Amino acid sequence: MSLQLDRLTVTRPNGEAMFAPLTLTVETGCIASVMGPSGMGKSTLLAAIGGHLAPGFRTQGHVLLTGRDVTHLPAEKRGVGIMFQEAVLFPHLSVADNLAFGLSARVRGRAARRAAVEAALGQAGLDGMGQRDPATLSGGQRARAALMRTLLSQPCAILLDEPFSSLDPELRQDIRAFVFDSIRRAQIPALLVTHDVKDAEASGGGLIGLAPAAATSAGRA
Amino acid sequence: MSGQGAIFIRGAAGALIVAGLAVPVAFGMWHSLGASFGYFPAIGATRLSFEAWQGLVALPGLWRAAATGLFAGLLSTAISVMLAFAVLAVFHGRLRHGTFSRILTPLLAAPHAAIAIGMVFVIAPSGWIARMLAPLVGWAYPPDIPTVGDPWALALVLALVVKELPFVVLILLGSMTQIPVRQHMATGRSLGYGRAACWLWLVFPQLWPLIRLPVLVVLAFAISVVDMAMIIGPSNPPTLAVMVARLFADPNVDAILPASAGGVLQLVLVGVGFAALLGAQILVRQLGRLVLRCGLRLRWLDKVLSLPAALAVGVVLLAGLGLMSLLIWSVSFVWRWPDLWPASLSMRAWRGAAESWQGAAGTSLLVAVCSTAIALLVAIVWLESGDRTGRGGTSIWLQFAIYLPLLMPQISFLIGLGGMTLQSGLFSPLALVVWGHWLFVFPYVMIALADPWGALDPRLERTAAALGAGPWRRFVRVKLPALLTPICTAAAVGFSVSIAQYLPTLFLGGGRIVTLTTEAVALSSGSDRRVAAVHATLQAVLPLLVFVLMFAIPATLHRNRRALRGGFSK
Numbered sequence: 201m202s203l204q205l206d207r208l209t210v211t212r213p214n215g216e217a218m219f220a221p222l223t224l225t226v227e228t229g230c231i232a233s234v235m236g237p238s239g240m241g242k243s244t245l246l247a248a249i250g251g252h253l254a255p256g257f258r259t260q261g262h263v264l265l266t267g268r269d270v271t272h273l274p275a276e277k278r279g280v281g282i283m284f285q286e287a288v289l290f291p292h293l294s295v296a297d298n299l300a301f302g303l304s305a306r307v308r309g310r311a312a313r314r315a316a317v318e319a320a321l322g323q324a325g326l327d328g329m330g331q332r333d334p335a336t337l338s339g340g341q342r343a344r345a346a347l348m349r350t351l352l353s354q355p356c357a358i359l360l361d362e363p364f365s366s367l368d369p370e371l372r373q374d375i376r377a378f379v380f381d382s383i384r385r386a387q388i389p390a391l392l393v394t395h396d397v398k399d400a401e402a403s404g405g406g407l408i409g410l411a412p413a414a415a416t417s418a419g420r421a
Numbered sequence: 422m423s424g425q426g427a428i429f430i431r432g433a434a435g436a437l438i439v440a441g442l443a444v445p446v447a448f449g450m451w452h453s454l455g456a457s458f459g460y461f462p463a464i465g466a467t468r469l470s471f472e473a474w475q476g477l478v479a480l481p482g483l484w485r486a487a488a489t490g491l492f493a494g495l496l497s498t499a500i501s502v503m504l505a506f507a508v509l510a511v512f513h514g515r516l517r518h519g520t521f522s523r524i525l526t527p528l529l530a531a532p533h534a535a536i537a538i539g540m541v542f543v544i545a546p547s548g549w550i551a552r553m554l555a556p557l558v559g560w561a562y563p564p565d566i567p568t569v570g571d572p573w574a575l576a577l578v579l580a581l582v583v584k585e586l587p588f589v590v591l592i593l594l595g596s597m598t599q600i601p602v603r604q605h606m607a608t609g610r611s612l613g614y615g616r617a618a619c620w621l622w623l624v625f626p627q628l629w630p631l632i633r634l635p636v637l638v639v640l641a642f643a644i645s646v647v648d649m650a651m652i653i654g655p656s657n658p659p660t661l662a663v664m665v666a667r668l669f670a671d672p673n674v675d676a677i678l679p680a681s682a683g684g685v686l687q688l689v690l691v692g693v694g695f696a697a698l699l700g701a702q703i704l705v706r707q708l709g710r711l712v713l714r715c716g717l718r719l720r721w722l723d724k725v726l727s728l729p730a731a732l733a734v735g736v737v738l739l740a741g742l743g744l745m746s747l748l749i750w751s752v753s754f755v756w757r758w759p760d761l762w763p764a765s766l767s768m769r770a771w772r773g774a775a776e777s778w779q780g781a782a783g784t785s786l787l788v789a790v791c792s793t794a795i796a797l798l799v800a801i802v803w804l805e806s807g808d809r810t811g812r813g814g815t816s817i818w819l820q821f822a823i824y825l826p827l828l829m830p831q832i833s834f835l836i837g838l839g840g841m842t843l844q845s846g847l848f849s850p851l852a853l854v855v856w857g858h859w860l861f862v863f864p865y866v867m868i869a870l871a872d873p874w875g876a877l878d879p880r881l882e883r884t885a886a887a888l889g890a891g892p893w894r895r896f897v898r899v900k901l902p903a904l905l906t907p908i909c910t911a912a913a914v915g916f917s918v919s920i921a922q923y924l925p926t927l928f929l930g931g932g933r934i935v936t937l938t939t940e941a942v943a944l945s946s947g948s949d950r951r952v953a954a955v956h957a958t959l960q961a962v963l964p965l966l967v968f969v970l971m972f973a974i975p976a977t978l979h980r981n982r983r984a985l986r987g988g989f990s991k
Contacts, residue, residue: 252607275610282611288604292626302612305716353612
């Protein structure tokens with residue numbers, strides 16, 4: 201599996217480009233980082249890759265997943281998982297149901313599905329917490345649960361939108377290690393946007409600076 | 422004003438709300454209950470018995486009437502909620518902000534009776550739709566199909582949906598601001614679920630608890646509606662609410678006893694409706710969880726959901742057509758079957774019925790302006806005194822008090838209230854009608870005003886205080902101008918609620934107060950469509966004019982103040 205961006209940029213409703221065209225390749229199990237000051241359009245870049253652009257914004261260039269051009273597919277057909285800054289757990293579902301919601305429909309049968317969810321909870325260190333209200337989890341637990349939900353959907357790539365920035369400093373390292381290890385083990389290409397250089401260093405992948413629209417930025421991870 | 426003074430004023434406002442609203446509603450209900458068991462001293466009935474109930478049960482078609490009312494209420498509410506849900510799932514994020522309220526406000530402002538009469542003009546065998554079909558199907562005469570007043574009350578269901586759908590859409594839209602819809606949609610879609618599936622699994626379950634209470638209000642209203650059911654509902658037997666209203670109007674004084682029993686039965690019916698809705702909610706939630714755990718991505722739902730969304734657009738178009746037909750019928754002179762347009766226009770109906778509509782319009786205006794002004798005043802006094810005593814927001818008991826008249830069937834407690842006040846003769850019918858309208862205007866004004874009032878940035882007032890402005894100056898110079906837009910919106914909502922009232926006018930006015938609504942309902946069964954159309958047109962136009970006016974006032978005064986203009990409703 202791989203994630204390729206080919207001269208990708210996003211134009212605002214008024215037609216102007218938000219950042220310089222970006223070309224990069226992330227191989228399977230690698231985690232590339234995109235850095236840049238806030239307001240540069242880092243989150244917009246991820247929205248373009250995942251298919252979540254707000255109305256009026258347009259993608260130029262191409263997004264390829266293992267060679268398949270997904271640039272114009274709706275979000276739900278891309279198979280691109282996303283993790284936000286605040287771990288988005290659905291508040292009306294139990295922790296286990298959050299994971300079951302993510303679990304790919306290819307896993308069939310009630311027993312098999314329940315086992316898959318239990319196994320994922322175990323991996324995330326959330327044994328026995330399946331029936332809990334997500335609001336009662338700690339920040340770290342929420343982040344781990346959200347990652348597990350994404351991995352259970354068997355995505356072709358994962359986007360990480362500053363997922364560690366809302367965590368306490370001491371927790372941050374643990375969660376970071378957990379997220380990166382899990383992604384490597386699952387052999388999925390991942391793209392991380394961050395403004396913390398330590399996140400980028402820990403990812404062990406390439407580091408790309410997002411350039412203003414006038415310049416060009418390119419990299420290989 | 423000192424802290425003591427503020428506490429006193431708050432106490433007075435609270436006492437007024439309890440004594441003027443909650444107590445009479447509860448007392449009216451209690452009186453209906455007593456009368457249903459034969460206790461009504463004013464007409465000399467003091468012996469407890471089951472005769473009233475026996476009289477009620479002996480009425481031909483009673484059970485069918487009860488079942489029809491319940492069925493029409495449940496079906497129309499279910500359809501309204503589902504269509505509103507589909508509309509938002511399909512159009513949210515694709516339409517510009519404010520488009521919904523601009524399209525839906527005229528429908529929201531139009532009274533039920535006007536909508537029902539308009540629907541009759543459109544869907545009746547001699548209505549617009551049949552006229553459009555006539556050349557295609559070859560109908561030489563209006564077809565003999567019961568498209569209005571059908572025994573299943575399907576025409577009534579349609580009219581109710583037309584009226585309630587815009588309300589439910591706006592309620593859903595308002596509650597969506599409390600949920601991070603975009604983020605949850607993005608997360609759901611990144612997991613492979615389509616838009617419709619994300620709405621079904623993620624957005625709607627979170628919105629439902631927020632809209633449940635307003636939906637119960639819609640349901641209670643739909644089960645107990647009288648004016649719409651008289652105009653477009655079944656006739657033999659009618660729905661229970663209509664049956665009870667006719668009993669109340671019976672010249673035989675003793676008929677009020679079985680009528681009261683009917684009012685109690687109506688309350689039971691609404692209770693059954695609530696139980697059915699809440700039961701369905703539990704069932705749907707359990708079933709939903711089972712399906713959700715299978716992880717099916719249901720992307721095909723996106724295409725399926727565009728069907729109800731298209732239906733909802735159709736309903737809105739139908740409503741527009743209905744309102745237009747009111748105006749056209751009122752100025753038509755010769756309009757033969759199957760012409761789509763009258764052969765000649767004339768103001769004859771307007772001139773001929775001038776005395777009738779001028780009087781009715783004057784009374785309607787007077788009652789609406791008085792009840793809305795009192796409601797606004799009480800609401801503002803309550804909210805402002807809350808701010809000054811540091812007890813902002815709405816308390817539980819106030820919530821209870823303002824939802825009480827909305828959740829109880831009007832007819833159930835108005836029978837008791839009407840019976841009591843008619844016999845006492847202490848108040849003038851006009852004053853009683855103003856008060857009766859206020860019972861329903863005040864809750865809506867309060868609901869429209871409480872949220873924006875609470876959302877006002879408290880730093881504005883603190884800044885003014887720091888500059889040396891006293892409480893009154895702060896209130897008049899800072900808060901009222903800053904809250905002008907929501908106050909105007911609340912006024913428009915209150916006005917349209919008052920114009921639409923039918924039962925309070927009828928039951929508390931003792932038949933002596935004639936408004937556009939009572940006239941329109943009375944004329945709708947008459948022979949001359951044109952005169953009914955004149956009254957219904959006025960009835961629909963007045964609230965709309967007030968909405969436009971209440972939109973124009975802040976828009977003009979605040980034309981150079983972008984931060985204060987806000988949206989129309991929120």
